[in-house]
Amino acid sequence: MSVNLLLGILIGALVVVRVIGRQVRGSMVTQKSLVVMPLILVAVGLLTARDAFSAATPGELAFFVFDVVVLVLIGFARGASTHLSQREGGLYQKGTGLTLALWLLTIAIRVGAGLLGSAMGLNGSLTSTALLLTFGLTIAAQNVAVYLRAQRLNIPLAAERA
DSSP states (O other): OOHHHHHHHHHHHHHHHHHHHHHHHOEEOOHHHHHHHHHHHHHHHHHHHHHHHHHOOHHHHHHHHHHHHHHHHHHHHHHHHSEEEEETTEEEEEOOHHHHHHHHHHHHHHHHHHHHHHHTTOOSSHHHHTHHHHHHHHHHHHHHHHHHHHHHTTOOOOOOOO
């Protein structure tokens, strides 16, 4: 296992623990909180997986796309399962038991994708090196769902703290 892969796994784990922790405790939702983390994860994920994309076989690419579609759909489901309310004039979110279960499913799918890819003979590095990218995309999908629900509920985003 390469140092970059281990670093990616460590960063991914820390991000997921932070995100899940904030959702279990609840947090105010600002424009920054919706955009910054997914954007950074996607950007870093694209950079770290760049070589893996260029070396990937068509089968690996198809498997990756399938994995991303599933993770994005679960992200939308997590966003739909999150309890939204208005506090201090802005959007407040708190994950539910279902949100936590969907996070556990997300993690299981990421682990399972690596194992299944190997079992299918897709031994390239795309699935493992794209870890940050896939987490960025699933968090982005969740945030889009939260934002759209807040708009339908007519709850404004919370103000940025100074």
